[in-house]
Amino acid sequence: MSALQTDVGDIERLPEKDRERLALTGLEVGMQNRCGSFFQIDQNVIQTTCGAEGIEMIPIKAALEKYDWVGDYYWNAVSRDKDKYTQYLAKQENPQGLVVIAHEGVKVEMPLQACLFLRDEPVQHVHNLFIAREGSEINIISGCASSWQKEHGAHIGVTEIYVGKGAKVTSTMIHNWNPGISVFPRSATVVEEDGTFLSNYVCMQPVNRIDMYPTARLVGKNAVARFSSIVVATPGSTLDLGSRAILGAENASAELITRAITTGGTIISRGHILGEKDNTRGHIECKGLILKDGVVHAIPEIEGTLTGTELSHEAAVGKIARHEIEYLMARGLSEEEATATIIRGFLDVKISGLPAVLQEQIDAAIDKAESGF
Amino acid sequence: MLDISDLHVEVDGTEKLHDINLHIGQGETHILMGPNGSGKSTLLKAIMGFGGYTITSGSIVFKGTDITRMPIHERAHLGIGMMFQHPPAISGLKLGKLLGATSHLGNDAIEALAQTVNMEHFLARDTNVGFSGGEIKRSEVLQLKVQQPDFLMLDEPESGVDLENMGLMGKEIANLLEKDVHIVNRRRSGLIITHTGYILDYLEADQGHVLIDGRIRCHGNPREILRVVKEKGYGECLRCKQM
Numbered sequence: 056m057s058a059l060q061t062d063v064g065d066i067e068r069l070p071e072k073d074r075e076r077l078a079l080t081g082l083e084v085g086m087q088n089r090c091g092s093f094f095q096i097d098q099n100v101i102q103t104t105c106g107a108e109g110i111e112m113i114p115i116k117a118a119l120e121k122y123d124w125v126g127d128y129y130w131n132a133v134s135r136d137k138d139k140y141t142q143y144l145a146k147q148e149n150p151q152g153l154v155v156i157a158h159e160g161v162k163v164e165m166p167l168q169a170c171l172f173l174r175d176e177p178v179q180h181v182h183n184l185f186i187a188r189e190g191s192e193i194n195i196i197s198g199c200a201s202s203w204q205k206e207h208g209a210h211i212g213v214t215e216i217y218v219g220k221g222a223k224v225t226s227t228m229i230h231n232w233n234p235g236i237s238v239f240p241r242s243a244t245v246v247e248e249d250g251t252f253l254s255n256y257v258c259m260q261p262v263n264r265i266d267m268y269p270t271a272r273l274v275g276k277n278a279v280a281r282f283s284s285i286v287v288a289t290p291g292s293t294l295d296l297g298s299r300a301i302l303g304a305e306n307a308s309a310e311l312i313t314r315a316i317t318t319g320g321t322i323i324s325r326g327h328i329l330g331e332k333d334n335t336r337g338h339i340e341c342k343g344l345i346l347k348d349g350v351v352h353a354i355p356e357i358e359g360t361l362t363g364t365e366l367s368h369e370a371a372v373g374k375i376a377r378h379e380i381e382y383l384m385a386r387g388l389s390e391e392e393a394t395a396t397i398i399r400g401f402l403d404v405k406i407s408g409l410p411a412v413l414q415e416q417i418d419a420a421i422d423k424a425e426s427g428f
Numbered sequence: 429m430l431d432i433s434d435l436h437v438e439v440d441g442t443e444k445l446h447d448i449n450l451h452i453g454q455g456e457t458h459i460l461m462g463p464n465g466s467g468k469s470t471l472l473k474a475i476m477g478f479g480g481y482t483i484t485s486g487s488i489v490f491k492g493t494d495i496t497r498m499p500i501h502e503r504a505h506l507g508i509g510m511m512f513q514h515p516p517a518i519s520g521l522k523l524g525k526l527l528g529a530t531s532h533l534g535n536d537a538i539e540a541l542a543q544t545v546n547m548e549h550f551l552a553r554d555t556n557v558g559f560s561g562g563e564i565k566r567s568e569v570l571q572l573k574v575q576q577p578d579f580l581m582l583d584e585p586e587s588g589v590d591l592e593n594m595g596l597m598g599k600e601i602a603n604l605l606e607k608d609v610h611i612v613n614r615r616r617s618g619l620i621i622t623h624t625g626y627i628l629d630y631l632e633a634d635q636g637h638v639l640i641d642g643r644i645r646c647h648g649n650p651r652e653i654l655r656v657v658k659e660k661g662y663g664e665c666l667r668c669k670q671m
Contacts, residue, residue: 379516381478384500385509386530386575393501396529400520400554 065101066094072203073172079260079423080198080229081416082170089196091167093153097176100151109161110193111154112169115182118154125154128184132215132243132272140211140239144180152182152212157191157222166194166227173201173208173236181212187222187250195224196416199238200231207235214242218250220275227255229416232262234291240267248275248304257417258294259287268297268325273307280309283404285421288320288349297325297354302335302364313341314402317349327356330364339368344375344401375401429454429579429617430475435486437467437474443484444470445642452579455614457605457631459650460621462639463662468621469513471639472581475619476510477503490579509577511568513584513621517556523567524551531574538574545570545600561588569600580604580618586626598630607631625654638665 066084069077074084083089091105091112105112118125135145144150153169173179187193201208210232218224224244232238246252252271271280282298300309311326328337343351357366375397383393402421430452437445445467452458462468474481475488477500487496495503518526527538542548545566556564565585572580582601589597602608606616620627628650636650638657645665646653656664 376516377479379518381500382512382516382518383526383530385476385504385512386526386571387501387504388530389501390499392529396521396526397518400518400522400525403520403522 065096070203073174076200076203076231077170077172077198079419080170080200080231081196081227082168082198086168088165089168090163090165091155093167093169094172095151095153095170095179095181096172096174097179098149098151103153105167107161107163107165107167109158109191110163110167111156111158112167113154113156115150115152115154115184118156118184125156125184125186128186128215128217130215132217132245133213133241137241141213141241144182144211144213147180150182151180152184154184155186155193155195157187157193159188160190162192164192164194166196169195169197171197171199171210171212173205173210176208178209178211181210183212183214185214185216185224185226187218187224189219190221191219192223193225195226197226197228198231199228201233201236203233205233205236208237210236210238210240212240214240216242216244216252218244218246218252218278220247221249222247223251223253225253225255227417228257230256230258230262230265231260234261235263237264238262238266240265240269242267242269244269244271244280246271246273246275246278246280249277250275251279252281254280254282254298255417256282256284256286256296257421259285259421259423261289262292262294264293264295266295268299270299270301271309272301272303273309274303276305276307278304278307282311284313284315284324285402285404285417286313286315286322288315288317288322290319290349292320294320295323295325297323297327299327300329300337302328302330302332302337305332306334307332308336310337311339312404313353314404315341315343315351315353316398316402317343317345317347317351319347319349321350321352323352323354325354325356326368327358328366330357330359330366331361333361333363335364337364337366339370341368341370342401343370343372344398345373346375346398429456429491430619431489432475433487433489435474435488436484437470438482438484439470439480443642445474448486448644450637450644452617452619454617455606455611456634457618457620459625459628459633459636459653460619460639461623461636461653461657466639467642468639469583470642472510472583472619472621475581476500476508504575504577507578509572509575509580511565511572511580511582511585513587515556515564515568517554517558519554519557521555522552523547523555523570526555527551527571527574530571533574541573542570544573545596562590562593565589565593565597569597569604572604573600578616580616582618582620582627584621584623586622586624594626595630598627601627602631605631625650628654638662640665
């Protein structure tokens with residue numbers, strides 16, 4: 056096992072409450088189901104370890120020094136000048152974050168974990184690069200959380216993902232912030248020929264604001280992208296979320312799936328698929344459930360520029376149908392049990408190709424949130 | 429088992445059922461017939477306790493307990509079960525999970541029950557989503573087999589079912605109503621809405637009732653009622669002496 060830095064002790068010394076919060080985002084300190092781990096508290100990388108042959112996990116500064124070519128991927132998918140958040144990150148003299156490199160043909164099902172923890176600093180900045188070279192397959196679970204006593208703060212992160220020819224990247228991100236934290240991820244993915252990119256996002260705990268609109272550019276034939284988001288907005292939370300797929304090569308396809316629940320917060324669910332090459336297909340599905348007063352604003356956009364593209368979308372926003380609740384009550388469930396059962400079903404977006412451990416992680420995050428409905 | 433007295437039910441501010449009186453004893457199966465829109469489903473839903481079916485006067489007593497104002501799930505716990513004619517499709521809720529949530533049965537027991545109605549491959553599917561007419565009925569029967577209610581209300585069990593499925597359905601419904609148990613020991617009772625009477629090919633019913641315009645117009649032998657309706661239409665029931 057190559058270990059650039061391993062100080063698991065720092066993680067183990069975290070207060071119990073923080074460790075619980077991190078566990079909900081998928082962090083496994085003991086790494087029973089992980090083949091690599093990266094842990095950053097504020098701006099400090101305290102653990103980088105990877106036991107998988109052919110996979111490297113390196114803090115970004117070290118990676119840029121180790122491999123010249125990593126520089127080609129740095130600020131490539133995401134532009135430095137995209138907005139004030141990327142500009143802020145570009146100005147950092149000491150960039151922090153993680154580079155994952157899956158070398159050619161290396162396939163590892165066991166997930167790598169990347170944990171970003173906001174504790175003492177007002178702002179955490181992170182720049183990650185995930186590079187899956189030709190024919191490789193990796194699963195990355197990124198857990199982002201703030202300390203239980205952190206009242207205010209911001210997390211600004213850029214993640215650039217490169218899915219090489221025939222490669223597959225599954226990126227699962229689980230957020231667990233506090234009501235005063237604002238979060239601005241800026242992510243983009245480039246998928247080459249026959250490559251597959253699966254992105255899963257789960258946020259079910261209170262936060263001040265999350266603002267993100269990751270883009271996947273499918274630049275190679277037969278490239279596939281699928282974004283699945285499961286989010287809950289509690290009172291005071293504003294989630295402005297979207298995902299975009301640009302079908303820029305023949306036979307590329309994309310699917311953007313969102314399940315959004317508000318219990319009083321605001322969710323803006325954007326989606327955009329651009330079909331600009333022949334035999335491309337795309338579908339956006341957004342289902343929103345308003346449990347208490349709140350806002351779910353679905354804005355699906357499909358844009359085709361030639362006859363050979365087939366794009367569709369469906370969006371539905373509403374409350375739980377009364378007759379569904381009564382149906383389950385007629386089978387003996389109380390109104391509360393029936394409601395929770397229906398919500399659980401609503402959120403049950405099974406993601407094909409997701410390793411069981413990651414699905415369990417998502418299920419655990421849903422179960423935890425469900426107790427609050 | 430079930431005593432309905434002087435029941436009046438309103439839907440959206442309009443009275444749909446007028447002065448219903450119905451007594452169903454333990455072990456008895458009753459048939460409810462009537463033209464479309466006469467209030468048959470309304471009666472079943474009022475007995476089950478659905479919102480939107482307001483009881484303005486009268487009472488429903490089940491096993492000696494007044495359930496007129498009781499929440500739906502408590503009626504289910506007391507032993508009332510219903511087979512829906514148009515059950516909702518619930519995305520994301522796997523049929524197997526629903527069956528697990530509504531019973532104490534383990535996965536193996538549920539799987540075994542599912543096999544009896546050829547539904548074992550549907551346990552991992554979303555409840556009623558994309559099910560055919562026959563599959564919906566089998567799903568409903570399976571849910572009732574898991575629930576094991578003492579009093580079954582079946583809303584048109586024949587509708588949308590092909591002949592082959594009808595045989596299976598008829599046999600399973602007869603089992604649910606303990607038709608194989610000697611009448612003296614039979615505990616289960618039922619109330620079945622039927623338009624065609626096909627269900628009577630699979631089980632015997634003890635009494636029939638005809639509901640027209642929200643009123644029960646006659647009671648009698650179910651086969652005789654069926655024959656009269658087939659030959660002369662419901663108009664004959666309006667002239668029925670047993671009014």
